[in-house]
Amino acid sequence: MKKIGIITLNGYFNYGNRLQNFALQEILKSMNYEVETVRVEEESLKKLGKENILRSVKRIIKMLFFQRIREDKKYKNIRTERFMEFSRKYINESDYFICEGKVPEKRMLDFDYFVTGSDQVWNPLYNSQSSIYFLNFVPDYKRISYAASFGISDLPIECIPNYKKWLSELAHISVREEAGADIIKELTGRKAEVVLDPTLLLSKEQWLSISKESLDKPNQKYLLTYFLGEVSQENEIKIENIAAEKNLKIVQLANIKDKGAYIADPSEFIDYIYSAELFLTDSFHGSVFSILLEKPFVIFDREGSKKSMMSRINTLLSTFDLVNRKWENIDNTDDIYNVDYKHVKPILDLERKKSLLFIESSLGLDK
Structure with missing residues (x-):
């Protein structure tokens, strides 16, 4: 059986993140692939310059200010553990981590394709501007993005040279929103497909079953x-x-x-x-x-x-x-x-067909 690796944000605190990861896994499994989410070691991604670190700190301070949430450590830990329990039960995650400069090449040979997405994998505030989320650690033909999101409409100037290169090298590219397609068109001249978030590819009955x-x-x-x-x-x-x-x-x-x-x-x-x-x-x-x-x-x-x-x-x-x-x-x-x-x-049925066709085409299944 052929194997696909998923690269996404690996935080154990956001409902959408965990559920989109599960949904994409299930869709790929339904196409007769073995699927594994390869975990990214976020702490080791900090190949950041001082400006990026400062911006990240400012973001955290700003987030805390706006939310005004003084989280009780006990309950935060309980919540994190429960998210991890969900992941252990429903998501096939790797027992190892990868990061910039630390990708086990032999393990990567096990995968026929990699899919990056969905979620805000291309948001420079979340991904530490890492090429990992653009799949540059495998040959071009294995690189697919599905419903990837920038989360912002304008990229910081310092991101543009790398993003332009990395986006150009993806074999198949799709995004979650029109603003993301506009960014890609502006940077690379490529037309990115706008597809459904993977959570929308599963039925109401499938979601209620878990x-x-x-x-x-x-x-x-x-x-x-x-x-x-x-x-x-x-x-x-x-x-x-x-x-x-x-x-x-x-x-x-x-x-x-x-x-x-x-x-x-x-x-x-x-x-x-x-x-x-x-x-x-x-x-x-x-x-x-x-x-x-x-x-x-x-x-x-x-x-x-x-x-x-x-x-x-x-x-x-x-x-x-x-x-x-x-x-x-x-x-x-x-x-x-x-x-x-x-x-x-009727709209959902049509959009699902279009989105599934993108995945099938990217994997060569339409042939």
Whole structure:
């Protein structure tokens, strides 16, 4: 059996990251490949100059400022361990790490192809500007990107020479949002396919098959939130008013103050959304699972982030004709709960075919 390696971000703290990794693995397995996610040793990626280190520190400080989350170490550790348990159960990860200048060549010969993506593997703030995420450690013909994301609309000037070279050398290239395709066109002249995030390639039934109910999930009806950015006081009041109108308990997945929800693992994340009366989020994957599970949801702009961070969400909503789910497009409270999903299935079926065709073509299966 031929073998494919996945290169993606390996953090054990983000629901979308773990679930997209699982989804891509399952799709490739369904095409009769053995699949392994090769872990990248992030600490050793720091082949960074002082400017990059300073920028990373500033990003962390900024993130902490906007989120204002003082995480209790005990609960943070519990959450991380539960994410790792999910990965051990559902994702075939390598028992070794690779990094710049430390790639075991003999092991790499076991792989017929490598796929980088999805997630923000090309965001210079997350990938330490490493060529690993552009697969330069294997021959060109083995390099495929699937739904890779830059996460930003404009690259720092110092990234451009390397990114231009690395992107040019990928055999097959696809991205998750239109802004990413624009960057590639500008840098290389290549037209990158815009494909679905891998989480959208699995069916509702497939996701529910790995979901599970949290012991901390409330018995009463609830409004679920999942905000990766700061929640302003104005938005807090809006959320409280929406919950009060329908007598809903508020459950906050990303808030350390709501400890039971905060430690939910990715399987419980799916069930929390599926069981909610309403889901409010600023998250791309939160939006994805709302659509897949056909739940009422509303998207808020992420506080403290550049508009470019919304590119992937805007692409998602435009693709499925759901731009009315943005908070600024909600006219009254009835609109919050009235989501028409009838038109979504034909669009999803078509986009899945296009995305799967890209993968099959990249692997030579269309021949």
